Amino acid sequence: xxxxxxxxxxxxxxxxxxxxxxxxxxxxxxxxxxxxxxxxxxxxxxxxxxxxxxxxxxxxxxxxxxxxxxxxxxxxxxxxxxxxxxxxxxxxxxxxxxxxxxxxxxxxxxxxxxxxxxxxxxxxxxxxxxxxxxxxxxxxxxxxxxxxxxxxxxxxxxxxxxxxxxxxxxxxxxxxxxxxxxxxxxxxxxxxxxxxxxxxxxxxxxxxxxxxxxxxxxxxxxxxxxxxxxxxxxxxxxxxxxxxxxxxxxxxxxxxxxxxxxxxxxxxxxx
Amino acid sequence: xxxxxxxxxxxxxxxxxxxxxxxxxxxxxxxxxxxxxxxxxxxxxxxxxxxxxxxxxxxxxxxxxxxxxxxxxxxxxxxxxxxxxxxxxxxxxxxxxxxxxxxxxxxxxxxxxxxxxxxxxxxxxxxxxxxxxxxxxxxxxxxxxxxxxxxxxxxxxxxxxxxxxxxxxxxxxxxxxxxxxxxxxxxxxxxxxxxxxxxxxxxxxxxxxxxxxxxxxxxxxxxxxxxxxxxxxxxxxxxxxxxxxxxxxxxxxxxxxxxxxxxxxxxxxxx
Numbered sequence: 001x002x003x004x005x006x007x008x009x010x011x012x013x014x015x016x017x018x019x020x021x022x023x024x025x026x027x028x029x030x031x032x033x034x035x036x037x038x039x040x041x042x043x044x045x046x047x048x049x050x051x052x053x054x055x056x057x058x059x060x061x062x063x064x065x066x067x068x069x070x071x072x073x074x075x076x077x078x079x080x081x082x083x084x085x086x087x088x089x090x091x092x093x094x095x096x097x098x099x100x101x102x103x104x105x106x107x108x109x110x111x112x113x114x115x116x117x118x119x120x121x122x123x124x125x126x127x128x129x130x131x132x133x134x135x136x137x138x139x140x141x142x143x144x145x146x147x148x149x150x151x152x153x154x155x156x157x158x159x160x161x162x163x164x165x166x167x168x169x170x171x172x173x174x175x176x177x178x179x180x181x182x183x184x185x186x187x188x189x190x191x192x193x194x195x196x197x198x199x200x201x202x203x204x205x206x207x208x209x210x211x212x213x214x215x216x217x218x219x220x221x222x223x224x225x226x227x228x229x230x231x232x233x234x235x236x237x238x239x240x241x242x243x244x245x246x247x248x249x250x251x252x253x254x255x256x257x258x259x260x261x262x263x264x265x266x267x268x269x270x271x
Numbered sequence: 272x273x274x275x276x277x278x279x280x281x282x283x284x285x286x287x288x289x290x291x292x293x294x295x296x297x298x299x300x301x302x303x304x305x306x307x308x309x310x311x312x313x314x315x316x317x318x319x320x321x322x323x324x325x326x327x328x329x330x331x332x333x334x335x336x337x338x339x340x341x342x343x344x345x346x347x348x349x350x351x352x353x354x355x356x357x358x359x360x361x362x363x364x365x366x367x368x369x370x371x372x373x374x375x376x377x378x379x380x381x382x383x384x385x386x387x388x389x390x391x392x393x394x395x396x397x398x399x400x401x402x403x404x405x406x407x408x409x410x411x412x413x414x415x416x417x418x419x420x421x422x423x424x425x426x427x428x429x430x431x432x433x434x435x436x437x438x439x440x441x442x443x444x445x446x447x448x449x450x451x452x453x454x455x456x457x458x459x460x461x462x463x464x465x466x467x468x469x470x471x472x473x474x475x476x477x478x479x480x481x482x483x484x485x486x487x488x489x490x491x492x493x494x495x496x497x498x499x500x501x502x503x504x505x506x507x508x509x510x511x512x513x514x515x516x517x518x519x520x521x522x523x524x525x526x527x528x529x530x531x532x533x534x535x536x537x538x539x540x541x542x
Contacts, residue, residue, distance in 0.1 A: 044504030045467055076467045079474050171471050174445045175478035196316055196347045200442050203350050207446035233315030 001031045001145055003068045004060030005125055007039040007047035008082075009103045010075030012126050014040055020125045023134055028141050035125075036060060039072045046077045054081040054088075057107075061085070064092040068144060071100025071107070073126030074165075079106040083176050086110040099140060100124050102191070102259065105168040110177035112162065112268045121163035121187070121257065121266040132261035143265050152187065152256045152264035159215050163187040163257055163266035166222075170201040173208050179268075182213040185252065187266055188240070189220030191259035195232035198222060199239050206247035216250035221258030272302045272416055274339045275331030276396055278310040278318035279353075280374045281346030283397050285311055291396045294405055299412050306396075307331060310343045317348045325352040325359075328378075332356070335363040339415060342371030342378070344397030345436075349374050353381040354447050360385075370411060371395050373462075373530065376439040381448035383433065383539045392434035392458070392528065392537040403532035414536050423458065423527045423535035430486050434458040434528055434537035437493075441472040444479050450539075453484040456523065458537055459511070460491030462530035466503035469493060470510050477518035487521035492529030 005017070017035040024031050038056035041048040048056070060069045071078070085107070097118040098111050108119040122143075123136035130136065139150040153161060162184045169188065172178055188205075190198060205211050222236040234242070237254070244251035256264045276288070288306040295302050309327035312319040319327070331340045342349070356378070368389040369382050379390040393414075394407035401407065410421040424432060433455045440459065443449055459476075461469060476482050493507040505513070508525070515522035527535045 042501070045470075045499065045501060076471060079471060171441065171475040173475075174480075175475060199316075200347060200350060204442040204444075204446065209445075228316065230313070230316060 001028075001068070002066050003031065003033045003070050003144070004063070004066040005033060005035045005039055005070045005072050006053070006056045006060050007072040008053050008057055008078035008107055009047065009071070010045065010073060010077060011042050011047035012039050012072045016072070016126055016128060019128050020137055023128070023137055024141055027138055028145060031141055031145060034066070035072070047072075050080050053077070054085050057081065057085045058088055061093040061096060062090040064095075066096060068097040068099060070140075071104035071124050073124050074100070074102030074104055076103050078103050079171065082106045082110040086114050086177075097144065101163065101257070101263065102165050103168060105164045106172055106177060108268065109164070109172050109179050113177055113179040117269060119268040121268070123261075123263050127261065127263070130261045136261045136263060139265065150265050152266050158270065159183070159185050160269045161185045161187065161266050162268050163189070163220070163255070166190040166198060166201045166205065167193060170204045173205065173210065178210065181210055184214050185216055185218060186211065186214045187218045187220055187255040187257055189255070189258040190222045192224045192226065193222065194226050195228045195234070195236065195239065198236055199232070202239060202243040206243040206249060212247055212249060214249060216252040217244055218252045218255035220255040221260060223259050272299075272339070273337050274302065274304045274341050274415070275334070275337040276304060276306045276310055276341045276343050277324070277327045277331050278343040279324050279328055279349035279378055280318065280342070281316065281344060281348060282313050282318035283310050283343045287343070287397055287399060290399050291408055294399070294408055295412055298409055299416060302412055302416060305337070306343070321351050324348070325356050328352065328356045329359055332364040332367060333361040335366075337367060339368040339370060342375035342395050344395050345371070345373030345375055347374050350377040350442065353377045357381040357385050357448075368415065372434070372528070372534065373436050374439060376435045377443055377448060379539065380435070380443050380450050384448055384450035388540060390539040392539070394534050398532065398534070401532045407532045407534060410536065421536050423537050429541060430454070430456050431540045432456045432458065432537050433539050434460070434491070434526070437461040437469060437472045437476065438464060441475045444476065444481065449481065452481055455485050456487055456489060457482065457485045458489045458491055458526040458528055460526070460529040461493045463495045463497065464493065465497050466499045466505065466507065466510065469507055470503070473510060473514040477514040477520055483518055483520060485520060487523040488515055489523045489526035491526040492531060494530050
């Protein structure tokens, strides 16, 4: 098992790479993790220019020697290259797994729309910095080498699933990277967004004809919500239920995903 | 000239109403401004429940004794009632002007989509609290009574125009209140958004097939931009030009609109 790590959004510190490499060596000596040097490049807000980030992504994705491409972290920026890189992927790229969440959702969406079968919403190397973050990293590695633990599947394991950050999904609807979500259990999570922003984003998301075709919505954790002034007066679950009810979308309760070490694995499509 | 003020988003203080009423009495004794009591109601985040805000809007909009409906202020919340109120408007409502900007853009969009001919992006009563805010309020009153000053028209005065807050427009694309913007000069502005958020929203907006049909985009002011860490390294005008170039949309330079006292008047459609 050979995993290539790239950073289509923002850069990571070398210490993150060192810790993840050491953890993998200890628990999974059969797994080789290669951090592309682009992970540590800094250009304005991003981990390199759009061209540098796209080139690194394509280098790993199109190399048949890698079994998986792992997003180093989220942040912001993968939307700027997602459409372009997916257009340039080879047949070798189709056999690979693509791992990440949060801003990486732009890339997962583009891949899933293009028919790639192994887009996976799951923890990333930078999650090792969280409390209990080693467990998040190990969850992904254990699943990649064939384990069946750590999954957050659809309600019956047969309904296809997809998972997104709320703000990311809101910003990709109507673009060339929007995937068909018909019949999917759609899991949503967010971090550091005011409740009124989540309310607005869920208005937008649940107004989408595409999203209105999902089997249902499950809400992951919305963490680090800044103080709303005045208090919004509703929890994120109440907000999600409100918009689901308005849109005629079944609200299916909680999902065990979010910006934290507990974040479970959601393979897009059928698990 | 009789103007009714309602608050489809968040409430205003009575002092705002008193100051605007006094200013109008001094400069335009022919203008009567009626602040609906709903403007001062507070319910959680909003100026009353959705039902209360919708009822107040319809009361003013469907009353033939009013010539204009003025949004008291922005904030957040008009998206929750926009579609429903427009469906319940009478013939009398079609002869009225609808005034506001920022969050009120959700209502202006819904009205314009429904063929209302007098949706107007312009200052609101709450703008009187800004430095120089009395001029903003007087700009609207003078234009309403027949003046031709204070307009920010399309480049030739014949091309139809529309103006939106960037974040608001991003959140109404793909919904039942999205208006047809084909051939319009689209003016955009925002406030209190990190540069990376504006970049992401303009990715979304300029990816829209509807927006790709505009005659061009002009950028108003993006003010009170919080510090980006790291520095985003591009101005909002550079960001707008980047996304216009990527999308094949003509970037037409600056527009004199924004969250400030200079905010000019943009009647939707042909001015």
